[in-house]
Amino acid sequence: MAEGPLRFRTPHIEEIPTTHSRHQPGFAWVTVKKDAADPSKAAFEVAGKKRARTTGLGQTEAQREALSARQQREIERRIRDLNSDNARDVNIPIPKQTSGGSGGAKAGKTSNTKKILSSGKEFKHYLDDEEAELARTGKIDGLERDPDAAVAQPVQRATKMPIARRIQREQSSMSGSPGPATLAHGLTLPFEPGAGTGDEEHDFDAVPRLPTMEEMQALVDAPPLTYNAARSAPGPASAPPARVFCQTCGYWGRFKCLKCGERTCSVECEAVHVADRCLKFYA
Amino acid sequence: MPRQKQSKPPAAGLATKTLILDNGAHTIKAGYSLLNATSPPSLDNCHVIPNTIARSQRDKRTYVGSELDECQDFGELAFKRPVEKGFLVNWESEKAIWEHEFFNAGNTGLQCEAPEETNLILTEALSAPIALQRHCDEMVFEEFGFGNYWRAVAPSLSAYGASPFKGDAERPMGTPMECAIVVDVGYSHTTTTPLFQGKPLHSACRRLEIGGKTLTNQLKDLVSMRQFELRKEDWMANQIKEDVCFVSQNFEQDLERVWKGGSKDPRVVDHSIVVDYVLPDYESIKRGFARPHDPSFNARKRQLGIGGPREDLVVLANERFTVPELVFTPSDIGMQSEGLVGTILQSLEALPKGLWQAFLANVVVVGGTSRLPGFVERLEADLRTKLPEEYAVRVGLPEDPVKHAWTGGARLAQNEEAMKQLVVSKQEYMENGDVWVRRKFAGKLGR
Ligand SMILES: [Zn+2]
Ligand SMILES: [Zn+2]
Numbered sequence: 231m232a233e234g235p236l237r238f239r240t241p242h243i244e245e246i247p248t249t250h251s252r253h254q255p256g257f258a259w260v261t262v263k264k265d266a267a268d269p270s271k272a273a274f275e276v277a278g279k280k281r282a283r284t285t286g287l288g289q290t291e292a293q294r295e296a297l298s299a300r301q302q303r304e305i306e307r308r309i310r311d312l313n314s315d316n317a318r319d320v321n322i323p324i325p326k327q328t329s330g331g332s333g334g335a336k337a338g339k340t341s342n343t344k345k346i347l348s349s350g351k352e353f354k355h356y357l358d359d360e361e362a363e364l365a366r367t368g369k370i371d372g373l374e375r376d377p378d379a380a381v382a383q384p385v386q387r388a389t390k391m392p393i394a395r396r397i398q399r400e401q402s403s404m405s406g407s408p409g410p411a412t413l414a415h416g417l418t419l420p421f422e423p424g425a426g427t428g429d430e431e432h433d434f435d436a437v438p439r440l441p442t443m444e445e446m447q448a449l450v451d452a453p454p455l456t457y458n459a460a461r462s463a464p465g466p467a468s469a470p471p472a473r474v475f476c477q478t479c480g481y482w483g484r485f486k487c488l489k490c491g492e493r494t495c496s497v498e499c500e501a502v503h504v505a506d507r508c509l510k511f512y513a
Numbered sequence: 514m515p516r517q518k519q520s521k522p523p524a525a526g527l528a529t530k531t532l533i534l535d536n537g538a539h540t541i542k543a544g545y546s547l548l549n550a551t552s553p554p555s556l557d558n559c560h561v562i563p564n565t566i567a568r569s570q571r572d573k574r575t576y577v578g579s580e581l582d583e584c585q586d587f588g589e590l591a592f593k594r595p596v597e598k599g600f601l602v603n604w605e606s607e608k609a610i611w612e613h614e615f616f617n618a619g620n621t622g623l624q625c626e627a628p629e630e631t632n633l634i635l636t637e638a639l640s641a642p643i644a645l646q647r648h649c650d651e652m653v654f655e656e657f658g659f660g661n662y663w664r665a666v667a668p669s670l671s672a673y674g675a676s677p678f679k680g681d682a683e684r685p686m687g688t689p690m691e692c693a694i695v696v697d698v699g700y701s702h703t704t705t706t707p708l709f710q711g712k713p714l715h716s717a718c719r720r721l722e723i724g725g726k727t728l729t730n731q732l733k734d735l736v737s738m739r740q741f742e743l744r745k746e747d748w749m750a751n752q753i754k755e756d757v758c759f760v761s762q763n764f765e766q767d768l769e770r771v772w773k774g775g776s777k778d779p780r781v782v783d784h785s786i787v788v789d790y791v792l793p794d795y796e797s798i799k800r801g802f803a804r805p806h807d808p809s810f811n812a813r814k815r816q817l818g819i820g821g822p823r824e825d826l827v828v829l830a831n832e833r834f835t836v837p838e839l840v841f842t843p844s845d846i847g848m849q850s851e852g853l854v855g856t857i858l859q860s861l862e863a864l865p866k867g868l869w870q871a872f873l874a875n876v877v878v879v880g881g882t883s884r885l886p887g888f889v890e891r892l893e894a895d896l897r898t899k900l901p902e903e904y905a906v907r908v909g910l911p912e913d914p915v916k917h918a919w920t921g922g923a924r925l926a927q928n929e930e931a932m933k934q935l936v937v938s939k940q941e942y943m944e945n946g947d948v949w950v951r952r953k954f955a956g957k958l959g960r
Contacts, residue, residue, distance in 0.1 A: 305846070305847035308846065308847070309722075309846060309847065309848055311730065312726075312727045312730040312731055312734075312846065313598075313701075313722060313724075313726065313727055313730075314730070315538065315594050315596075315597045315598065315701070315726065320568060320570070320591035322566055322567075322568040322575065322591060322592075322593040323575065324566060324605060324606055324609045325566075325575050325577060325609065338656065339655060339656050340651075340655040340656070342651045342655055343604075343651055343652055343655050343656040346604050346648045346651060346652060346656075347604050347605050347608065347656075348605070349604070349605075351602070352597060352602060353597040353598045353600055353602050356600075356602070356642040356644050356645055357642060359642070359644065360642045360643060360644070370643055371643040371948070371951060372948070438865070438866035438867040438869070439865075439867050440865075440867040440868070441865040441867055441868060445865060446709070449709065449714045449716065449717075449864070449865075450709060450712050450714065450956070451956070451957075452714065452715045452716040453715060453955070454639060454640045454713075454715045454718070454955075455640055455715060455716065455718065456640060457640045457642065459640075460639065460640045460718055460719055460720045461719070461720055461721075461722065461850060462719050462720060462721040462722075462850035462851050462855070462856040462859060463850065463851065463859060464849040464850060464851065465844075465851045465855055469851075472844035472845070472847065473842070473844070473845055475835070475845070477738070478739070479739070479772075479773065479831075480735070480739075480768075480830075480831040480832065480835055481768060481772045481831070482768070495772070495775075496774075496775035496776070497775060497776060498775065498776055507738070
């Protein structure tokens with residue numbers, strides 16, 4: 231008992247609860263178990279669990295929330311940085327063209343293009359303008375838009391049904407059929423449009439019906455989604471929890487630093503973290 | 514309201530020559546195509562030009578677009594990019610680059626002698642704010658003076674490209690694929706676009722905010738934190754990524770293979786994944802390169818400059834595949850969005866089930882990041898496991914995934930009838946105005 235905690239060189243370490251790790255395929259504990267015969271290793275694990283319980287109780291709910299809110303902000307800042315386009319602190323002047331073109335860099339031949347060329351706006355400004363217009367008028371460029379179009383109709387994920395082979399057969403047999411249906415813009419349906427009875431939901435073994443002319447036309451005519459609505463949505467709640475990695479070496483982040491929440495995989499990597507990077511030094 | 518019942522734009526003005534300009538955030542893909550040409554367009558006619566103005570802190574020179582080819586020292590090179598988040602935002606710098614590449618081009622083969630006698634096909638990203646669409650149209654007609662113009666979402670052009678699937682019948686020039694999902698793994702982001710006869714089905718288009726630049730920046734951060742300060746070395750980090758990164762087919766297993774283990778349970782690292790990357794110093798070593806990892810004492814001495822010239826070296830192991838993994842598992846950096854496979858399924862779910870098979874059999878992958886080894890194999894395998902086995906899934910990588918959209922545009926520009934349906938002439942723009950042009954490009958006119 232007594233020697234357990236001493237195996238840790240620092241007190242800021244917590245073992246990740248195993249209930250959590252069970253959901254993650256390939257999570258590190260799978261491999262650690264292989265070494266369970268090693269007595270020192272076993273002691274290491276026991277010590278970790280004990281530590282988790284005691285330090286966990288020592289933290290107030292507010293402290294925990296503050297940590298996770300700060301971590302969330304940190305994650306968002308990092309994603310913004312990872313997706314930034316331009317050099318941050320370097321001003322790059324645009325060189326003058328030596329010949330041809332339309333003169334100076336900013337010039338502009340018409341009042342419209344003069345305005346465009348001298349605009350210092352960034353993408354986020356254009357996006358904000360458009361979102362504001364949509365919120366105010368329900369329209370973009372004079373056309374009705376649904377700001378939540380993409381998220382409004384959640385559809386059930388595919389289930390394993392022996393359907394597709396039949397569609398395939400049906401479609402291939404149709405590919406040579408004469409006189410396909412014609413849509414606006416000179417589009418033609420490559421198949422006979424569906425009858426649109428809508429009762430296929432009741433028949434589990436049914437071939438999913440092909441869209442009707444009207445449905446196909448509506449798909450082709452649908453306006454673009456807004457920038458925000460087109461963003462890939464989060465996964466279902468049943469998705470496995472996010473994987474975490476060792477900050478020092480990139481292996482699974484099996485241990486959590488209680489000072490800053492960062493993860494490491496081993497005592498060695500944890501020591502590097504504490505010596506060089508633990509946020510407690512910056513806080 | 515625009516004039517009604519105009520089934521075709523006046524044909525008078527359609528020029529023979531079309532400039533196809535796929536205006537990417539990282540590179541411009543550009544070149545000419547001729548109406549009614551007798552042979553398919555050649556990839557050699559497509560020029561890949563850095564879409565950036567770069568400034569060197571070392572030689573104090575500013576490089577515009579293809580001038581970067583002359584650059585000898587990419588150390589601490591800083592970049593200004595007209596395309597931000599995938600959208601053409603800064604026209605001041607884009608104009609400087611276009612003028613350099615198309616109007617001051619010398620003998621590169623890209624010189625546009627008479628824009629008024631040239632058709633322009635220009636790509637833009639999906640869901641562009643209207644103000645940016647208008648800016649594009651105004652600049653093309655009022656500043657550059659092109660005679661005819663089509664502003665297309667980039668994946669539309671890909672639908673006109675040659676099929677990446679063996680055994681598919683050859684389509685005539687200007688005929689798009691019947692159904693396709695174009696997965697564009699670009700520099701700024703990754704988009705999934707179902708297209709029906711070349712037209713994007715907008716309600717089913719999705720964007721995953723992980724792109725080539727996300728990966729480069731992630732690699733830069735990891736290497737800087739773990740080994741060597743690279744934070745100002747965008748060019749170098751991108752090259753390292755292109756040289757050594759790959760998409761793992763079994764992430765958990767590969768991660769185990771390169772773990773050193775703890776002090777009590779050391780592991781033997783599988784050196785088939787580990788590489789040494791020798792960083793360029795832009796003097797004796799002009800370009801970085803990878804070589805098999807050498808853990809020996811002598812190798813370490815050389816790093817210190819003992820017994821030979823000093824080398825700056827980084828050892829890359831799990832970085833090689835944890836970085837590209839972000840496209841498939843963005844939650845690895847805490848991003849909420851589903852990964853690429855989930856994003857493709859989101860696109861599918863917005864379509865009637867009766868269409869799924871047609872789209873799943875035609876998943877076309879384009880964009881620079883799709884060239885990472887293992888990308889297409891992993892995508893196909895993961896997609897396969899997420900779908901009922903009855904669906905036939907085909908994932909295809911075109912001959913050149915970077916130039917594929919350009920090639921599609923170049924094929925289209927050989928077909929007079931197809932071009933007439935799509936372009937707007939400068940005269941029409943002057944007569945009908947900017948709103949009319951946007952309606953036309955959105956497919957709301959000419960029924
Ligand atoms: Zn570690
Ligand atoms: Zn810490």
